[in-house]
Amino acid sequence: MTAPDQPVVAQPGQRLPYRPAGRGELAAQLRLGRDGRADRKRSGADVALTTGFDQQVTDPLLAAIGWRVGEQLDAVVCADEVAAGRPAPDMIERAMELTGVTVPARVLVAGDTVLDVRAGHAAGAGVVVAVLTGAQTADELAAEHPTRLLDGVRELPGLLAAAPAGDPTAR
Known part of the structure; x- marks a missing residue:
């Protein structure tokens, strides 16, 4: 197993290690996906899911919760689609390509x-949000200097809606 602070590099055909989200985070993500779509589109933001899961795991999970690209999501990038996993910026950069974003400073990255957080900084994201619904503590996440520290992803629509014109969280 890879140490938590070491990059994970996908080799062809290799399944990468993963840490599933906690039950509370999954529930918050489901609410964001089902209820947050209209707010997300009104704000002009695209949503891309980047995950350490490979496509064989991700596709059935997304199908089970009813998420589809073009509906709840604008893009999905799995670790097996890029050369290097987090903390390398590869998944974020691929998500930018898929959504037509060319300026990293206009990207908001959120993770637990x-x-x-390191991947967001490596990609040059304008806003790097750490959410407290994962296994890591506020102190552990804060040590990486995220732009924002939120209780969970359920707060992201409010963050996007409150972004002033010209803010990196605005598209």
């Missing part, structure tokens, strides 16, 4: 691990 220090590797997520």
Whole structure:
């Protein structure tokens, strides 16, 4: 198993290690996906899911919760689609390509691990949000200097809606 602060590199055909989200986070994500779509589209934001799961795991999970690209999500990037996993910026950069974003400073990255925060910084994201619904503590996440520290992803629509014109969280 890879140490938490070491990059995970996908080799062809290799399944990458993963840490599933906690039950509370999954429930918050489901609410965001079902109820947050209209707010997300009104704000002009695209939503891309980047995950350490490979496509063989991700596709059935998304199908089970009723998420589809073009509906709840604008893009999905799995670790097996890029050369390097977190904390490398590869998944974020691929998500940017898929959504037509060319300026990293206009990207908001949200995650619940220090590797997520490091990947956001490595990609040059304008806003790097750490959420407290994962296994890591506020102190552990804060040590990586996220732009924002939120209780969970359920707060993201409010963050997007409150973003002033010209803010990196605005598209």
